[in-house]
């Protein structure tokens with residue numbers, strides 16, 4: 001009994017330490033990116049996910065302390081709420097169609113800065129906003145940094161699909177050698193429904209691909225609205241590391 005309790009205590013402690021290490025890493029990456037890329041007059045795309053929460057917190061502090069004028073365009077309902085909650089200047093792409101910087105998280109990032117995004121199901125708006133930015137800055141913790149996509153993120157490529165087309169799209173994905181899984185909701189019966197009322201299919205892959213070709217093929221599949229493969233979008237990535245440092249990766253010259 002005592003041994004069991006001790007083991008449980010040790011495992012809880014280990015879990016807590018790991019969690020705080022990951023959260024500190026997200027915070028460090030977000031802080032560095034905000035400090036280095038946000039400036040007075042900046043039109044900023046605000047990404048989605050848990051790392052972006054830290055970025056918005058640091059952004060709000062910077063805006064207040066340095067008196068900066070920053071216009072924020074959200075990539076999701078979550079991002080919009082964060083901008084409002086922090087009293088930041090909210091805009092949208094119809095009023096602010098050109099952005100200077102977009103700061104967003106990623107589920108995985110390779111050395112060429114190819115990304116898998118959409119773990120939070122926001123890939124469509126995230127890609128639209130990223131495409132409006134002069135520069136996309138990625139913020140992530142050390143678990144997201146990899147040599148090859150698929151090495152760290154095992155859930156596959158999030159693909160946003162028109163609901164009535166999900167079965168034929170999944171069949172097509174199988175014919176491309178992918179293993180599609182319809183993403184199911186956690187606190188609702190049935191599938192996840194995105195901010196744009198679509199479904200998300202996570203397409204698992206076993207071997208590395210030519211990401212650009214795969215992305216083109218996926219986007220040409222009728223019923224596919226957008227994918228979480230971001231090829232050629234990111235300019236720089238900040239990874240918070242286990243030791244508290246931040247590792248910075250720039251897009252290699254082509």
Ligand SMILES: O=C(CO)[C@H](O)[C@H](O)COP(=O)(O)O
Pocket residue numbers: 047048049050051052104105106107116117118119120121122123126
């Ligand atoms: O693409 C995303 C949401 O669609 C997120 O940016 C991605 O999932 C990373 O999230 P987190 O910062 O919570 O790890």
